[in-house]
Amino acid sequence: MENYDIKEQISINSKWRDIMRVVAINGSPKSNGNTFHALRVVADELEKENIEVEIIHIGNKK
Numbered sequence: 001m002e003n004y005d006i007k008e009q010i011s012i013n014s015k016w017r018d019i020m021r022v023v024a025i026n027g028s029p030k031s032n033g034n035t036f037h038a039l040r041v042v043a044d045e046l047e048k049e050n051i052e053v054e055i056i057h058i059g060n061k062k
Helices: 006-019 034-048
Strands: 021-026 052-057
Touching: 021 034, 034 052
Parallel strands: 021 052
Antiparallel strands: none
16 A cells, blocks of 8 residues: 555545445345435535445345
8 A cells, every 4th residue: 555645535535535436235025124224314414525326226126
């Protein structure tokens, strides 16, 4: 791992934040159950940081 000073690290993190997207996969059979709500809490925090989030429900798919 390369060593960066703090200003370089902040710059790198800012660039990644501008292009970061997250896909959260809910495999629970209950589409609006506890797993979904946990994913929603995480998604809300990520969205506060301007990170796009998509939650996909795949439970009970045939």
